[in-house]
Amino acid sequence: KAGVTQTPRYLIKTRGQQVTLSCSPISGHRSVSWYQQTPGQGLQFLFEYFSETQRNKGNFPGRFSGRQFSNSRSEMNVSTLELGDSALYLCASSWGDRGIYGYTFGSGTRLTVV
Amino acid sequence: SQQGEEDPQALSIQEGENATMNCSYKTSINNLQWYRQNSGRGLVHLILIRSNEREKHSGRLRVTLDTSKKSSSLLITASRAADTASYFCATDLRTGANSKLTFGKGITLSVRP
Numbered sequence: 001k002a003g004v005t006q007t008p009r010y011l012i013k014t015r016g017q018q019v020t021l022s023c024s025p026i027s028g029h030r031s032v033s034w035y036q037q038t039p040g041q042g043l044q045f046l047f048e049y050f051s052e053t054q055r056n057k058g059n060f061p062g063r064f065s066g067r068q069f070s071n072s073r074s075e076m077n078v079s080t081l082e083l084g085d086s087a088l089y090l091c092a093s094s095w096g097d098r099g100i101y102g103y104t105f106g107s108g109t110r111l112t113v114v
Numbered sequence: 115s116q117q118g119e120e121d122p123q124a125l126s127i128q129e130g131e132n133a134t135m136n137c138s139y140k141t142s143i144n145n146l147q148w149y150r151q152n153s154g155r156g157l158v159h160l161i162l163i164r165s166n167e168r169e170k171h172s173g174r175l176r177v178t179l180d181t182s183k184k185s186s187s188l189l190i191t192a193s194r195a196a197d198t199a200s201y202f203c204a205t206d207l208r209t210g211a212n213s214k215l216t217f218g219k220g221i222t223l224s225v226r227p
Contacts, residue, residue: 004156033214043202043217056214090156100206102147103215105156 002026004106006091012112018079021109025072025093032074033103034066037088046089049074081113118146118203118218126224133190135221137203138183144206146179147215148188151200160188160201193225 005024013019025032034046045058049068066076072093078085088110092103121136137146145164149157163170163179163186170177176189190197200222204215 006156035215035217042219043204045214045216048214058214088154092157100145102159102162103157104159105149107156108154110154 004091004093004104006089006106006109008109009107010110010112012114013081014114015081015083017081018077019081019111020075020077021089021091021111023074023076023091023093023106025074025091026095026104029093029095029104030072031094032068032072033092033094034074034076035090035092036060037090037108038086043090046076078111083113085111086113087111118205118216120201120203120218120221122221123219124222124224126226127193128226129193129195131193133193133197133223133225135188135190135201135203135223137186137188137218139186139203139205140184141205141207143181146177146186147204147206148175148177148186149202149204149217151202151220153199157202190223193223195225195227197223198225199223 007022031050033048035043037043047066048056052068063079068074088108090105090108092105094103118137118139145162147162148160151157161172161177163177174191179186200220202217202220204217
């Protein structure tokens with residue numbers, strides 16, 4: 001059974017650009033969440049999607065957005081990149097509604113903004 | 115702000131010894147989860163304990179939850195070099211229809227061969 005797949009693994013972008021990250025959850029998982037991990041702030045919740053609906057959103061500026069498709073695959077977009085957006089972005093999927101059985105994380109996308 | 119606070123921040127032990135890691139949190143939870151992360155990679159789910167449970171085992175892992183003290187502990191018995199990683203506790207607050215995990219800063223565990 002394939003795990004959570006995140007693409008790309010590494011990304012280097014310039015300030016002001018925009019970026020789209022992709023996440024394919026485990027087959028059958030309908031809930032997808034996104035987290036940002038930085039050395040200073042640790043792991044912070046970005047958003048959660050279930051059946052193409054955003055159910056929860058973290059405390060991030062509007063430059064951060066996401067969506068989920070009918071096949072449960074999810075994308076997140078960051079517009080007008082800032083140096084502080086450099087981070088490991090992690091996607092997680094869960095089988096049970098609202099992650100009641102825990103989450104399976106992907107290996108992440110390492111974004112570097114220069 | 116962090117909901118979960120792990121203690122200690124770093125732990126170094128000899129292979130074969132037990133490792134105990136603690137987590138405290140501030141508000142009521144539905145469940146508490148422990149994850150492991152190997153250097154810069156994704157998180158691996160270790161164990162989930164619900165708010166109405168007090169203790170749970172999984173292989174060499176034992177987790178306890180004390181909701182009156184708002185604290186949890188993770189015990190890894192007979193540690194191995196491969197257990198070297200960062201460990202995070204995450205609380206699931208689940209207010210209404212929303213659910214999200216709030217992570218602590220993590221504990222760096224080093225197991226010396």
